[in-house]
Amino acid sequence: MTIFLNVRLTIFRHFDFIWSVPIFDLCNEVTDKFSDMLPYKNLIVIDKKSNVAVYKQLALQFINLIQEGKLLPGAELPSTRTLANDLQLHRKTIMAAYNALVTEDWIDNLPRKGYAVSLRLPVVRPRSYNTNRLGAYKGISSFGFEKLETVIYPSVSLAHSRIVVNDGFPDISILPAEAIIKEYRNVLEYTTLNRIGTEWHAEGSPDFRKSLCTFLNQTRGMDIGMDNLLTSRGAQMAIYLAASLIIQPGDKVVVSDPSYLLASMLFERLGAELIRVPVDEEGMCTVPLEEILKNNDVRLLYVIPHHHHPTTVTLSVQRRNHLLQLIKAYDLAVIEDDYDYDFRYQYDPYLPLASGDHGGNIIYIGSLTKVLGTPFRLGYMIATQEFVQSAAKLRALIDLRGEVLMEQTVTGLIDSGELARHIKKANKLYAQRCDFLSDLINDELSDVVDFTKPTGGMALWLKFKPTFPLSKIVKKAGTMGLAFTGSVYNEDVNGRFNACRFGFASLQEEEMKEAIHILRKSADSLVK
Incomplete structure (x- = not known):
């Protein structure tokens, strides 16, 4: 066995060695924690029909793992008992392989610690004997795919930005951190955690939807129940779900000019033809909108009436009433994006369009991200029960559970009045x-x-x-x-x-x- 392994080692000694102790030290922290989690059962394949003894096959494959960088210097190896059980081999076979590797200085037998890859290993050149396991991803994919090159926001380096x-x-420094931590701890109690971990609701956490319905009814003049509400990871997901259920390639969609860029990009991605309506100091201009509706088969209207994005203007009362008339007259599907309704600095009598008489044609999109901060990805959709059920089924294709823990946490914030404060x-x-x-x-x-x-x-x-x-x-x-x-x-x-x-x-x-x-x-x- 010694002669057999020496042949392998002799080959490597024809090349230059470099020692890199600092790199070893850096890698060891990670490797020590995760090397024993490597799937040896899949990485090591033993051919019992081979003329090469099993313990030699095992030793050679460990050498390959070391050369390929899957086992770094200092990495702890599984015990002989554990490895024997994983590979369905006799423990004496594992001991024989380890002893051979110790003899050739590939691994060390550490007192009271077990076996570990030797720290005295050189980094071998040329690279062909030290393959980077991530090297396969450094090139270009050989298969075809659509390259999305549209710039959403300008690319800005923040390295030198003060x-x-x-x-x-929002300013996350003013969050009620102690209250959030308290509610999060409550969620992590076994009874609650076990319940929400066992249950599954496609529309979102029932507790959260119930509390959120109460909050929205009180603050937005709505009259909705849990069946009308679907939670999502932010408003953007809710817009995506609603638009995906409505738009077919070639459909005409009306947006403002300018409009929320990500929504416009999404509609075009779904195959829509965008028709743009100007915005002035009173919001979206509804007179030209009416002309568009008379002369086009419009599938969807996307509107941001409260604080229009990007211009921040508010749709006037006269235009709100006109818009509601148009929605009913043309049986128009509408996505109302109300991303920051909760922040009003003057007396503001305006309620969402969704709180008016629209015959169920308005899909109302909102977000608690704008209340709590960008780390909290909590959005929601309000629509008819039938539409919500379809949206929930669609969401399940990309997001089975949603932000369950955070939904439960925010439920506590709503119920305690902490969110309102x-x-x-x-x-x-x-x-x-x-x-x-x-x-x-x-x-x-x-x-x-x-x-x-x-x-x-x-x-x-x-x-x-x-x-x-x-x-x-x-x-x-x-x-x-x-x-x-x-x-x-x-x-x-x-x-x-x-x-x-x-x-x-x-x-x-x-x-x-x-x-x-x-x-x-x-x-x-x-x-x-």
Whole structure:
């Protein structure tokens, strides 16, 4: 056996060796934890019909695992009893293989610890004897697939950014952390955990849906039951599910201009032809919408009436009434995206369209992500019972269980009143930040941007004047430590838009001051 293994080792000694102890030390932490979890039953194949003794086959295959990097220096090996049981071999056979490997310095027999791959192993060159197990993924796939190259948001490196302006996300530093931890602990108690782990509901946690229905009925003037509500991992999933059930290739879908980019991309992905309706200071223009409906077979309308994305404007009462009339007259399917309804800084009498008389044609989409923060992927869909059941079946194809633990946690926050208290606190803080930023921009950037202070939400829609191309300003600001990760609508060939969303809810006042100072300097650099 010694001669047999020496032949293998002699081959390797024709090549240069390099020692890399720091790398070994780094790898050992991971390897020690997971090497004993390797599926040896699948990695080691013994041919009992071979002329080579079984213990020699076993020893050679361990050498291969070491050479291929699956077993790194310091990795603990399974005990002889465990490996014998896994491979259905006699324990003496395993001991013979280990002893041979010890003799050739491939492994060490450590007192009171068992066997481990030797730390004295060299890293062998050429690479053909040290195959990287991930090497197969470093090239290009040989099969064909659709390459999605559309840029959703500008790619911005945050490595040198001191301030990040997002699309309008909440400040997670004000979350009621202790209350969340308390509710999460309650969920992890055996009785609750066992129940939610055993049950399965395609529409989402019954406890969560029941509590959420009560919350929505009280805050949005709705009259819904659990059968009308489906939970999802954020509003984006809910939009996807609803649109997938409605749109067929070639269907016409009406969206605003501009509109929420990800929704428009989704509709086009499903094969829809988009018809765009302009937006002004009163929201989506319903008169041209009516003309479109008269002259086209429209399958779906996507509307964001409360705080339109990206412009933040609110649909006026007159247009809301007109839109509801059109929905009923043309029996129109509607997705109402109400992503941040809970944040209103002035008296706002507007209820969702879904709370009006629409004959069940409106699918209402909302999100608690905008309340709790981006780490909490909790969205929901409200529709007729029949539609919800179909959406639940579709969701099961990509997401069987949903955020069960977090749904139960938020159920406790709703039932205890903690969620309502948090929304009230956040509203007060965000209103102050909205006022502060608006005043700051009026003082420092009035010659650069135009904007209308919104009545709610978490972002301003800044329209840069034609002499200040947004693409150049964002690029220049990036060199000074200010990054934009939200919706940036650069000027097109017609000079339209040249605008961006400036999320303020998650920024401190000092951060807003610095951000505006950098924008001022960036703008000034363009006119020098």
